[in-house]
Amino acid sequence: MIHFKAIGKVMGALLMLLALLMLPGVAFALYFESGDEKALLYAALASLSTGGILFFSFSKQDQNIRKREGYMIVSLSWLLMSIFGMLPFIFSGTITNFSDALFETVSGLTTTGASILNDIEATPKGVLFWRSMTQWIGGLGIIVLTVAIFPLLGIGGIELFVAESPGPTSDKLHPRIRETAKRLWFVYMGLTFFAGLLYYLGGMTFYDAVNHALTTLATGGFSTKNASMAYYTSPFIQYTAILFMFLAGTNFTVIYFGLTGKFTRVWKSDEFRAYATVIILLALLLTIPVYYYSGQELEKSFRDTLFQIISLITTTGYVTADYTGYHVGLTLLFFMMLFIGGSAGSTAGGIKFVRHLTFFKNSWLEFKRIVHPRAVVPLKINGDRVTGKIITHIMNFLLIYLMIFTFGSIVLALMGYDMLTSFGAVATCLGNVGPAIGKVGPMDNFAFFDPFTKVVLSFLMLLGRLELFTILVLFTPFFWRAN
Template identity: 75%
Template structure:
């Protein structure tokens, strides 16, 4: 039996947390007198009221959260946060449509970075800050934040942590899950403050530095400028963004070891080495056609190549250059990056390098097993043997991911959009990236999609952010059968 009252209590706690997170946006709104105070205050009061009613109505509930409740709570938490998170967009003076507000909010919380805003720079500052804050909230996950700060979830925290971060690795920085979540958020907050300070010292206004700092570490890519990072014609700012996008795409366990000076633990990670070398190789190779076909210096060609490679692979989605203007082969390579993702245990979306690494290693070993059918040839990642259960999980994930991409592209094309745009929109939303190809290239937006298409793409964003299984399991009959 599912403990619905316990779930309702947790939803209430999350909505009250959402109220607190809206407060900085209200402060910016008053400071700039941007005219969106009423929208933000009304949204905060709505979240506080509904959240308080749910929490205090069921505050005496103290039942253990099992794995089944964990999956349901995580999915519902993202749904509730999306519904109440969109309120500022629909309550402001020039309100968005419901479909646009849903798309913008889910794009923020899932750190996708796709937008329906045609002119970002005319938007009020309070709304822009809330837009960036949604990405920062979703960077390490709503549940991880809650487990780190509040004892509200009790011993059920481990089930929620696993349900929201269902990747193939299970590294923890501390035996207690709450301590792990705290340390993850300390690293996250520390790096965010660092990059904000650097952006400010390098020439951004304080408001822009805060917004870009939040969305850089979240690997979200929302910007306060229509031209994204291309607006800042500064080598220093762009290289700073590259470094921190790379760090945000690195497994935070690896970052923790690096901060402690345990470089042997860092270099032992097969995923980290694959992630690092792939970025370097692709950046060097793509800088050649960018130099040949573009009117750039050698340094700028390499910088544009490195920036876009890091931005797409980490699923940040910032842009400094339109990669679709070069050779079609260059565009195709950048499109393929939408299916990579960075490291498991990072703020990036996508498939993740550890899954690709496991797939290719296992495929290679399969040739050995054909030649030596009686030999026991184990698959190892980071020197540890990968169990058959994990291999099956990864292979299933990759197959389902591919199926969703294919069928999603078919659905979008049936709605009347050309095939290239359909491929690009589905790939970038499912991978939580932002820019893609076709009519959703680096300099485009998603405003032209009809409401039904926007809702469908929003669902794909949630699927991708929660890595498929957490959401899809809710659609199976086994999940709802009583024990």
């Protein structure tokens, strides 16, 4: 039996927290006199009152949150946060219809970065800050944040962390899940602070520096400028973005070990070595053709190439150049990067390096098993043996991911969109990237899609952010059967 009352209390606490996170935007609205402070206050009040009713109505309930409740809370919380998170857009008149507001909010919370706004710079400052804040909230997962503070509310969190944890495994920095969540968020907040400081020192205004710091560490890619990072021609700012996008796409436990001087454990990570190596090799491989086709200086070509590679692989989605304008072969290579993803345990979306690494290692070992059928050939990641259960889980994930991409592309094509746009929109939303190919390239947006398509793409963003199984398991009969 599923404990719906326990779920209701947790959902209430989440909404109250969401309301508090809307308030910083009020300060910017008042400072810039942008006139949207009431919209943010009304949205916060709606979230706070609804959350308060849910929380206090079920405050005496036994909080026995098991795995099934954990998956329901994570799935429903993202849906509920998306609904209440779009209220500032609607109340301020920035976005006037449901499908557009839902798309923009889901894109923020899932750190996809796809947008329907045609003139970002005309958006009121308070609401624009809230737009960036949605990505920061979703970056490491609001559930991990609440795991750290829920014990204060009398709510446990282990099942929530398991359901929310990005990637096939959850490295524990501390045996107590609350301490793990706290340390992850301290790293997250610390990196956000230093990114904002460097952006400010590089020439951004305080407002722009804060916004870009939030969306960089979230690997979200929302910008305060219509031209995204291409607006800032400063090499210092762009290399700062490169550095922090790379860090945000790294497993946060690896970053924690690096910050505490445990460098051996950093380099012991097979995923981190693969992640760094692939980025370096791609940058070296593609700089020369980009230099040839763009006609720019070599350093600028290298910077644009490295920037776009890291932006796409980490699913950040910032743009400094139109990679679809170089050559069709280069466009295809950049498109394929939408299917890579960052490291497990990072704020990046996508398939994740550890899954690719497991797949390729297992495929390579399969040749050895064919030659020596009686030999026991274990697959190891980070020196540890990977169980058959995990391998099966990863193979199933890759197959389902490909099936959803194919089916989603067919649906968009049947609705009248061209093939490249259909492929690009589904790939970028499912991978939580942002820019793609076709009519959703790095210099375009998603405003032209019809309302139904925007809802479909919003669902794909949620599927990708919660790594497929967290949502799909709710549609199986096994989930609803009583124990």
